[in-house]
Amino acid sequence: MPLKAVALNATLKSSGGEPSSTDRMLSLIAEAMRKEDVETETIRLADHNILPGVTSDEGPGDAWPDIRKTILDADILILGTPIWMGQPCSVAKRALERMDAFLEEKDEQGRMISYGRVAAVAVVGNEDGAHHVSAELYQALNDVGFTIPANAVAYWVGEAMGSTNFVDLDDVPEVVTTTVDMLARNTAHLAGLLKEKQYPGEDDSGG
Amino acid sequence: MPLKAVALNATLKSSGGEPSSTDRMLSLIAEAMRKEDVETETIRLADHNILPGVTSDEGPGDAWPDIRKTILDADILILGTPIWMGQPCSVAKRALERMDAFLEEKDEQGRMISYGRVAAVAVVGNEDGAHHVSAELYQALNDVGFTIPANAVAYWVGEAMGSTNFVDLDDVPEVVTTTVDMLARNTAHLAGLLKEKQYPGEDDSGG
Amino acid sequence: MPLKAVALNATLKSSGGEPSSTDRMLSLIAEAMRKEDVETETIRLADHNILPGVTSDEGPGDAWPDIRKTILDADILILGTPIWMGQPCSVAKRALERMDAFLEEKDEQGRMISYGRVAAVAVVGNEDGAHHVSAELYQALNDVGFTIPANAVAYWVGEAMGSTNFVDLDDVPEVVTTTVDMLARNTAHLAGLLKEKQYPGEDDSGG
Amino acid sequence: MPLKAVALNATLKSSGGEPSSTDRMLSLIAEAMRKEDVETETIRLADHNILPGVTSDEGPGDAWPDIRKTILDADILILGTPIWMGQPCSVAKRALERMDAFLEEKDEQGRMISYGRVAAVAVVGNEDGAHHVSAELYQALNDVGFTIPANAVAYWVGEAMGSTNFVDLDDVPEVVTTTVDMLARNTAHLAGLLKEKQYPGEDDSGG
Numbered sequence: 001m002p003l004k005a006v007a008l009n010a011t012l013k014s015s016g017g018e019p020s021s022t023d024r025m026l027s028l029i030a031e032a033m034r035k036e037d038v039e040t041e042t043i044r045l046a047d048h049n050i051l052p053g054v055t056s057d058e059g060p061g062d063a064w065p066d067i068r069k070t071i072l073d074a075d076i077l078i079l080g081t082p083i084w085m086g087q088p089c090s091v092a093k094r095a096l097e098r099m100d101a102f103l104e105e106k107d108e109q110g111r112m113i114s115y116g117r118v119a120a121v122a123v124v125g126n127e128d129g130a131h132h133v134s135a136e137l138y139q140a141l142n143d144v145g146f147t148i149p150a151n152a153v154a155y156w157v158g159e160a161m162g163s164t165n166f167v168d169l170d171d172v173p174e175v176v177t178t179t180v181d182m183l184a185r186n187t188a189h190l191a192g193l194l195k196e197k198q199y200p201g202e203d204d205s206g207g
Numbered sequence: 208m209p210l211k212a213v214a215l216n217a218t219l220k221s222s223g224g225e226p227s228s229t230d231r232m233l234s235l236i237a238e239a240m241r242k243e244d245v246e247t248e249t250i251r252l253a254d255h256n257i258l259p260g261v262t263s264d265e266g267p268g269d270a271w272p273d274i275r276k277t278i279l280d281a282d283i284l285i286l287g288t289p290i291w292m293g294q295p296c297s298v299a300k301r302a303l304e305r306m307d308a309f310l311e312e313k314d315e316q317g318r319m320i321s322y323g324r325v326a327a328v329a330v331v332g333n334e335d336g337a338h339h340v341s342a343e344l345y346q347a348l349n350d351v352g353f354t355i356p357a358n359a360v361a362y363w364v365g366e367a368m369g370s371t372n373f374v375d376l377d378d379v380p381e382v383v384t385t386t387v388d389m390l391a392r393n394t395a396h397l398a399g400l401l402k403e404k405q406y407p408g409e410d411d412s413g414g
Numbered sequence: 415m416p417l418k419a420v421a422l423n424a425t426l427k428s429s430g431g432e433p434s435s436t437d438r439m440l441s442l443i444a445e446a447m448r449k450e451d452v453e454t455e456t457i458r459l460a461d462h463n464i465l466p467g468v469t470s471d472e473g474p475g476d477a478w479p480d481i482r483k484t485i486l487d488a489d490i491l492i493l494g495t496p497i498w499m500g501q502p503c504s505v506a507k508r509a510l511e512r513m514d515a516f517l518e519e520k521d522e523q524g525r526m527i528s529y530g531r532v533a534a535v536a537v538v539g540n541e542d543g544a545h546h547v548s549a550e551l552y553q554a555l556n557d558v559g560f561t562i563p564a565n566a567v568a569y570w571v572g573e574a575m576g577s578t579n580f581v582d583l584d585d586v587p588e589v590v591t592t593t594v595d596m597l598a599r600n601t602a603h604l605a606g607l608l609k610e611k612q613y614p615g616e617d618d619s620g621g
Numbered sequence: 622m623p624l625k626a627v628a629l630n631a632t633l634k635s636s637g638g639e640p641s642s643t644d645r646m647l648s649l650i651a652e653a654m655r656k657e658d659v660e661t662e663t664i665r666l667a668d669h670n671i672l673p674g675v676t677s678d679e680g681p682g683d684a685w686p687d688i689r690k691t692i693l694d695a696d697i698l699i700l701g702t703p704i705w706m707g708q709p710c711s712v713a714k715r716a717l718e719r720m721d722a723f724l725e726e727k728d729e730q731g732r733m734i735s736y737g738r739v740a741a742v743a744v745v746g747n748e749d750g751a752h753h754v755s756a757e758l759y760q761a762l763n764d765v766g767f768t769i770p771a772n773a774v775a776y777w778v779g780e781a782m783g784s785t786n787f788v789d790l791d792d793v794p795e796v797v798t799t800t801v802d803m804l805a806r807n808t809a810h811l812a813g814l815l816k817e818k819q820y821p822g823e824d825d826s827g828g
Binding site: 112131134135139147148149150151152181182185190194197199200202 | 546614
């Protein structure tokens, strides 16, 4: 059975406006994933009304339950965020806060509902911030049960105080392509291993 | 002329719901500010529709322009945020992203419109994360022109993996009270100095 | 073939002085690892003269080459650090800087020499900082090729502005024990999977 | 009385080796400080044997007491660090850990010995990390009593995954020069204000 990935695009902009640099990076990743036989569904978070909160369903009008279902139906989560002020953006944080609920959603062996899934991140900005953003995303995603494969970030930022957008680059730099391919290979490989052999949980010896 | 402070409460919860731990900390600060002859107006961000974006006005329905005006009418900004996943919350990030616009709003001497204002932060959580949250808030606020007085954070967090809320503590720990008083003293002192004598700007030598 | 782990204790204190809280946490982890049939060797970094730099051998007197060999001989790396100022300590940073050299040490398929190894972290402090420290460690370790299993941190911190040391607690809190056991299970499970089936590398199809 | 600044260069390299990018940035700052009538003394930390620990004197051979005295004799502290792995380097962390002792060194009005001093930071790297490094440095320096002026960081980093050193740039980019000048102006201005009128302390009204 082939692996499935879901990519969350946390750009501040809704669809239909200016092109999104985060979208360009996520498209590169989706393409690289395809070569690993992984299909990727992309969700643009700003198009959905994700209510503030830390539960899995914040009531009428909340778009999160559907997004949550898509995440749990997939084997791989790619969280893509623009950098603002050197930090992950509010839309990415909103999605992470909603995944905080996984901490309480455990099976009888103490494993969160998210266990066995692999997460990677995509980060873009005019300048500076990718390492820190990946650090925060890794930690938050790992806290709520995701596994992080080797070299799990694809990023681009320009020189200090620059103002070029990734989406406006004529060509994707070769280092970015190499990194994207590596991310896709590692993520698919690890997701395959875990799908075949899930984490054991608190008491697998049974009895 | 007395100093004015504005406190932004970035709790995920709107007014009228459960009590907010962040609100309790901000109330302590407002009280301590009063002893320093500073009046504090508190805005609960979750009660307002702050649109995503990085400009000062994101169009129809955007609550930010009014909040921005209140910030610029004050001498002191207190940004209060709960901790989720060890990090500042999405509502605090949203407000910071909107202040990103200050980077472009400069006078003829290259000073951002926010210059001369002093910022402090309030951070609360069940467990862990206050130092990192203050680090991120200091950096973002400093980047957009605010000055940070000595010991500019008042915080409370419980023991690792605890679940007690600050708002549910019977008594405010004495170390918190001491810290809040110090924050108010330092913030008011520095805001007074800068109000009297603003940063010079690019060319004060004139000519 | 059983799995091997190496635990690096980054306490600021050399052996023979006061007891180390980091050491207590690493001992708990080593014990839990043993139940997973993993033997753990612990290295107290402050006992060794690790020269500053970012290469694998900084010349005469450098203790790093031997430590590096131990890391590469193991399947699992546990990096344990105390928290100072809410951040990872200088001794932990020194070790990470030396692992920066892995970025250039690749096989013919573009995989760093560290690939296939799994890393987890142990963090202790009087108060606050564990999430941020784990974020920084995850990112640095992931950048240099390590894979991060689900819930890869065991930590303890006291209440805000507290001064109790983990090593002085009469009993290890049950949440810590549960977390340590989970960390050991997940780490051993993932290390076993990757040992059996290493990441593919740039061109595995190649003929 | 003119203001004095001390600049700590936290490069991993001792003097006499390759040129230091951090040194180049600190030289630009010292030059800009001179225009504000501030004399800057630079200390290259890697030339000194700063023992690990969190007290003001870690015993025989410890170079910290002299450096500490120089910091306390100055009105302004500039902490300059290279970026490694997107984070502040081990040498910078070592110096910060030693300043942790200020937390206990208070006068009878509860003010740390460092109060009234202003801190700014200089950050350089091949690529990415400046915002996060400034965040960590601001927080640590603020925790131990320093005041942070508006726009207190001068930094340069290259494009993502680049390998150019700041010291090897033919020309200093104009945005860097502008930033350095602003940093010097703001830092000197605020240090002057605080030197003239120190923070009040716990009981200034007292009889």
